[in-house]
Amino acid sequence: xxxxxxxxxxxxxxxxxxxxxxxxxxxxxxxxxxxxxxxxxxxxxxxxxxxxxxxxxxxxxxxxxxxxxxxxxxxxxxxxxxxxxxxxxxxxxxxxxxxxxxxxxxxxxxxxxxxxxxxxxxxxxxxxxxxxxxxxxxxxxxxxxxxxxxxxxxxxxxxxxxxxxxxxxxxxxxxxxxxxxxxxxxxxxxxxxxxxxxxxxxxxxxxxxxxxxxxxxxxxxxxxxxxxxxxxxxxxxxxxxxxxxxxxxxxxxxxxxxxxxxxxxxxxxxxxxxxxxxxxxxxxxxxxxxxxxxxxxxxxxxxxxxxxxxxxxxxxxxxxxxxxxxxxxxxxxxxxxxxxxxxxxxxxxxxxxxxxxxxxxxxxxxxxxxxxxxxxxxxxxxxxxxxxxxxxxxxxxxxxxxx
Amino acid sequence: xxxxxxxxxxxxxxxxxxxxxxxxxxxxxxxxxxxxxxxxxxxxxxxxxxxxxxxxxxxxxxxxxxxxxxxxxxxxxxxxxxxxxxxxxxxxxxxxxxxxxxxxxxxxxxxxxxxxxxxxxxxxxxxxxxxxxxxxxxxxxxxxxxxxxxxxxxxxxxxxxxxxxxxxxxxxxxxxxxxxxxxxxxxxxxxxxxxxxxxxxxxxxxxxxxxxxxxxxxxxxxxxxxxxxxxxxxxxxxxxxxxxxxxxxxxxxxxxxxxxxxxxxxxxxxxxxxxxxxxxxxxxxxxxxxxxxxxxxxxxxxxxxxxxxxxxxxxxxxxxxxxxxxxxxxxxxxxxxx
Numbered sequence: 082x083x084x085x086x087x088x089x090x091x092x093x094x095x096x097x098x099x100x101x102x103x104x105x106x107x108x109x110x111x112x113x114x115x116x117x118x119x120x121x122x123x124x125x126x127x128x129x130x131x132x133x134x135x136x137x138x139x140x141x142x143x144x145x146x147x148x149x150x151x152x153x154x155x156x157x158x159x160x161x162x163x164x165x166x167x168x169x170x171x172x173x174x175x176x177x178x179x180x181x182x183x184x185x186x187x188x189x190x191x192x193x194x195x196x197x198x199x200x201x202x203x204x205x206x207x208x209x210x211x212x213x214x215x216x217x218x219x220x221x222x223x224x225x226x227x228x229x230x231x232x233x234x235x236x237x238x239x240x241x242x243x244x245x246x247x248x249x250x251x252x253x254x255x256x257x258x259x260x261x262x263x264x265x266x267x268x269x270x271x272x273x274x275x276x277x278x279x280x281x282x283x284x285x286x287x288x289x290x291x292x293x294x295x296x297x298x299x300x301x302x303x304x305x306x307x308x309x310x311x312x313x314x315x316x317x318x319x320x321x322x323x324x325x326x327x328x329x330x331x332x333x334x335x336x337x338x339x340x341x342x343x344x345x346x347x348x349x350x351x352x353x354x355x356x357x358x359x360x361x362x363x364x365x366x367x368x369x370x371x372x373x374x375x376x377x378x379x380x381x382x383x384x385x386x387x388x389x390x391x392x393x394x395x396x397x398x399x400x401x402x403x404x405x406x407x408x409x410x411x412x413x414x415x416x417x418x419x420x421x422x423x424x425x426x427x428x429x430x431x432x433x434x435x436x437x438x439x440x441x442x443x444x445x446x447x448x449x450x451x452x453x454x455x456x457x458x459x460x461x462x463x464x465x466x467x468x469x470x471x472x473x474x475x476x477x478x479x480x481x482x483x484x
Numbered sequence: 485x486x487x488x489x490x491x492x493x494x495x496x497x498x499x500x501x502x503x504x505x506x507x508x509x510x511x512x513x514x515x516x517x518x519x520x521x522x523x524x525x526x527x528x529x530x531x532x533x534x535x536x537x538x539x540x541x542x543x544x545x546x547x548x549x550x551x552x553x554x555x556x557x558x559x560x561x562x563x564x565x566x567x568x569x570x571x572x573x574x575x576x577x578x579x580x581x582x583x584x585x586x587x588x589x590x591x592x593x594x595x596x597x598x599x600x601x602x603x604x605x606x607x608x609x610x611x612x613x614x615x616x617x618x619x620x621x622x623x624x625x626x627x628x629x630x631x632x633x634x635x636x637x638x639x640x641x642x643x644x645x646x647x648x649x650x651x652x653x654x655x656x657x658x659x660x661x662x663x664x665x666x667x668x669x670x671x672x673x674x675x676x677x678x679x680x681x682x683x684x685x686x687x688x689x690x691x692x693x694x695x696x697x698x699x700x701x702x703x704x705x706x707x708x709x710x711x712x713x714x715x716x717x718x719x720x721x722x723x724x725x726x727x728x729x730x731x732x733x734x735x736x737x738x739x740x741x742x743x744x745x746x747x748x749x750x751x752x753x754x755x756x757x758x759x760x761x762x763x764x765x766x767x768x769x770x771x772x773x774x775x776x777x778x779x780x781x782x783x784x785x786x787x788x789x790x791x792x793x794x795x796x797x798x799x800x801x802x803x804x805x806x807x808x809x810x811x812x813x814x815x816x817x818x819x820x821x822x
Binding site: 350 | 568569571572573576592593595596597598626627628629630632635636637640641643644645648653654655656657658659660664667668671672673675714715716
């Protein structure tokens with residue numbers, strides 16, 4: 082006779098459940114309390130805004146967001162989107178935003194790479210390598226970031242020559258204290274075909290990889306993908322270029338007057354800021370990586386070895402995925418820190434959001450409340466998006482591990 | 485972001501609390517026993533700490549004059565060093581009572597920042613500082629130059645107007661403090677350092693070899709500099725304004741720090757009025773009868789203040805120029821005390 086060991090389900094009690102969700106242990110009175118609390122918060126918020134608005138009006142301080150459509154009338158040294166002095170403050174905002182995003186993304190990229198290398202290096206059995214990595218971490222993470230930014234900026238500037246004595250390579254790359262000048266690619270008529278060829282090659286390579294994995298799992302057949310992928314990625318674009326001619330021509334920087342004109346230029350402010358941010362954050366990431374890897378039990382590595390996996394495969398398939406679960410949350414913090422720290426750019430004249438918008442624009446319009454509120458909202462949104470991406474990645478990892 | 489949060493709370497505090505306080509700054513200052521004065525973060529000649537750590541300079545002397553008029557003690561001033569971009573917020577929020585920080589009087593600042601300019605204590609203009617080795621003789625030869633300047637100033641827009649107006653290319657690197665700006669200029673990041681001409685002379689002193697750098701002859705803007713107070717407190721505006729006027733009038737009347745005591749005993753009706761032995765002009769300002777003598781005893785007259793800090797008697801050696809009195813070829817002029 083089969084007897085069920087499962088507990089009998091209690092009858093559905095919608096009202097009780099609702100009461101519990103809304104009011105917690107205190108029941109309905111708790112619910113009322115919460116409503117009162119929220120109402121009080123809303124009221125305080127409303128009072129703050131209203132009070133601010135009326136006080137600004139009596140003090141004759143301009144308020145509102147109308148200033149965004151006024152002409153800015155000042156120049157910005159690095160604008161990756163079209164900008165001139167006759168554009169509006171709104172355009173200045175976007176120029177600053179793009180500059181902040183660019184320096185943050187590139188900083189995050191390099192910080193991650195350096196951080197992983199140093200973190201793994203610190204655990205290396207090689208005595209010298211481990212000590213160097215350890216020294217790096219201790220030195221960099223214990224010095225204030227602002228000093229590091231100023232150090233890189235002034236150190237970089239002091240060593241580089243004037244534009245007229247710039248270090249040149251093949252007469253197309255120029256390094257001076259005005260930045261790094263390099264040829265600017267300009268697409269020709271054949272560029273579209275070239276781009277299509279590259280995209281086709283990438284898609285074909287991806288399809289091939291999926292096919293190879295299927296074959297591996299289904300039939301245990303190992304297909305060497307990389308020779309075909311490589312020939313696809315190089316061959317296809319090369320073929321189009323041969324048939325249709327050069328996809329791009331280059332505009333070279335030329336010294337004219339005080340500065341180089343034409344070509345692309347990487348500003349020394351940008352280089353110094355990226356360098357400082359990525360080396361600084363890398364020191365913290367290195368420690369996070371070390372903690373993550375060391376958190377994986379030694380037995381896991383031994384189990385991998387006993388399955389006959391190579392050292393690399395053990396690391397890649399067993400240790401790192403488990404370490405990532407520990408690494409991800411603090412790594413996200415570091416990414417957020419780097420983005421927020423990029424606002425120190427103002428010290429070395431890199432035109433980031435805080436410099437051109439919460440700095441120049443604010444002092445020209447005097448609308449501190451609006452501008453600082455917008456700037457804080459922007460950093461909040463950037464941080465939330467970063468967190469969301471990292472959470473999604475973490476979710477994927479834990480799903481693939483079946484945890 | 486910490487800084488941004490600070491600015492935000494300052495600004496918010498400004499909008500929430502300033503109203504009550506702004507109407508009676510003089511009373512607040514008297515109750516506090518201390519004047520809070522916004523100055524630069526260190527501009528030799530205008531406002532900078534000396535080797536003993538005391539603030540000295542042209543703009544500082546105005547603060548000392550105001551303190552002397554109120555407390556009969558020029559030392560009762562708390563100096564708040566401010567960057568160009570933070571200065572207005574500090575005034576709006578009530579952190580300082582008066583901003584004496586070579587600030588240019590413009591229409592937009594007067595109307596949209598909630599501030600009032602009390603007068604003009606220095607007539608200035610914007611110029612360019614370059615290395616002599618560049619062999620540049622005119623600002624019109626600066627096409628394609630890199631320019632270092634301090635953000636949050638009128639200089640930023642003037643330079644844009646000037647280069648655009650003359651169809652020249654340029655690149656601006658804007659720093660948040662004057663020290664960072666001059667350091668970047670010295671390191672060779674820029675060909676040109678631009679600011680108000682008085683500042684160019686002051687900042688040039690910070691360079692390793694000041695004589696290697698020259699100020700170009702062009703003056704590309706009008707920069708009338710003066711003290712500011714919050715909008716909506718006319719009594720306080722009067723106190724600051726007439727402290728400045730007292731100094732200018734003193735020079736015109738030949739009253740100096742040395743002879744002020746003798747002059748106070750004079751029988752001339754005009755001097756009796758000024759020194760308060762006759763009538764109560766000082767009291768109508770909310771001060772005491774001897775307000776004028778207090779100011780001049782503390783700082784000297786306008787000419788003395790100018791000479792001692794930025795003029796012939798100082799390291800800067802700037803000539804009086806426009807800042808000479810109106811009856812001596814300049815445009816410095818004060819309404820009469822009567």
